[in-house]
Amino acid sequence: MTSKAIATFNPDLPVHMTFEKHDWHLLAEYWYPIALARDITEQPYGTMLLDMPLVIYKMGNELVVAKDACPHRGVPLSLGKNDGLGVVCRYHGLRFGEHGHCNRIPAHPDHKISPRFNLQTYAAVERYGLIWCSLTAPKEAEPNIPIMPNWENIEFQKLVCPTVDFQCFAGRQLEGFIDVAHFAWVHPETFGDPENTEVPDYKTIETATGFHADYWSSVGRYPIGLEQRGQEGFQWLRHFEIHLPFTATLTIHFPNDSKQVIMNAASPMTARSTRLFAPICRNYDKDLPIEDAYDFNLKIFEEDRLVSESQKPEYLPLDLSIEAHFPADRSSSMYRKLLRKKGFSPLFAA
Ligand code: FES
Ligand SMILES: [Fe+2]
Known part of the structure; x- marks a missing residue:
């Protein structure tokens, strides 16, 4: 030295x-x-x-x-x-x-x-x-940990999925989780419908820790093959809460007041490797084996992993002029804008 x-x-x-x-x-x-x-x-x-x-x-x-x-x-x-x-x-x-x-x-x-x-x-x-x-928060301070809706609600069953490692930047992984235009393309074997590709308009609203978005569509979330349990015409609400920098919770409103909350907490091990943690809670199907819920969600994450790991550049361009955007990208554009506002580099993390 x-x-x-x-x-x-x-x-x-x-x-x-x-x-x-x-x-x-x-x-x-x-x-x-x-x-x-x-x-x-x-x-x-x-x-x-x-x-x-x-x-x-x-x-x-x-x-x-x-x-x-x-x-x-x-x-x-x-x-x-x-x-x-x-x-x-x-x-x-x-x-x-x-x-x-x-x-x-x-x-x-x-x-x-x-x-x-x-x-x-x-x-x-x-x-x-x-x-x-x-790594730098004071030990005595209240930890700034994202809120997981309904985790404390006794009506909800709690599951903590095994972790999944993504060889990509945490920002790219998180953005895949909040993307609403890829269901038909990436998830036709789990819950997406290749015939249902159009993305209805939605809004994003800034919050103290990030933003939220309510996305209404006819894309279901039952495993395909269950014939949507006779719920043709049902409008599904996906409520996203984004907590910067790399966590989002998604509350999916199912028929009959059933709900599933998935937390996507992307932990940046390095700038190119990310460990995904995914606690889940739900107020239905509580008598079914939890392994089935793990398997279904892990299959969805695996479908996402193949795409996230292939993206180039590997960094997340916070400068919006670097990639092209369409209206269905409202959430990802908001995500990039807010990260930039926090002071992260335009080529995050190059
Ligand atoms: S390296 Fe010497 S005791 Fe750990
Ligand atoms: Fe996905």
Whole structure:
């Protein structure tokens, strides 16, 4: 390392950055899901958020989310094991317990342990069956986590889909979720109708955290083959709530006051890889096997994945002059405009 590189070394930044520094700092203030709560135990679990490798483990009731790098020689703690008193590093046995504090240095058992050996930890909470984290939000502040409609309603059954990894930018993935013109083209094998391609007009309304849109159409959401359960002529309402930068919830109003809410929370692991978290709740079909609901929704996400991963450029052009738009793109144009207003780069994230 040159002396200049040493002078600019910042332990709060990832070693390998795939984002523009400017975008990274803006993105790091937000909250993202980083794991399914059901996958987290006392044993270390490794993942990544915004290029930062993270380790997650439990100590009693405490949830610890820390940088996945031993402060001694940089070995990932996710390679180690929890012995009951903390996670033991594979290389020299340093152990990290509550609050990520180092509580043992086997080579010097009688020395006082310097706080330099403590892990760098992050604000984290569990919500909607997911572990959420922010890399720069203060730990004591109220977490700015998107609201999932009806999750607390006891009439609704809660499901948390297995995650899906997309090899694309989170902004491209999210935009696919709020796109209403692709159902006939991408989803004819799940719920779309190849004959039903026209997109009725709809509006977008800005909110404190993004915008919402109510989209009325005759495109159903029952799995094809169910003959729409005799609901010809029914007008389906899809209510989208977009929470910047990468989360949207979709409430689909089914016949007979039935509703399904899907949260699409795209977690940016790097600028080109995204882990999709999708909690779902519904007030119907509660007696059917939840595996069927997982399979159906995962099939839809898989159809979307093939398209999102193929898009070029890979970044999301916030400068609207770069791609062509038609009226049915109202939501994606609004999404791009609001991201730009937040200060993200015109070629987000090039
Ligand atoms: S690198 Fe972890 S104990 Fe040395
Ligand atoms: Fe889709």
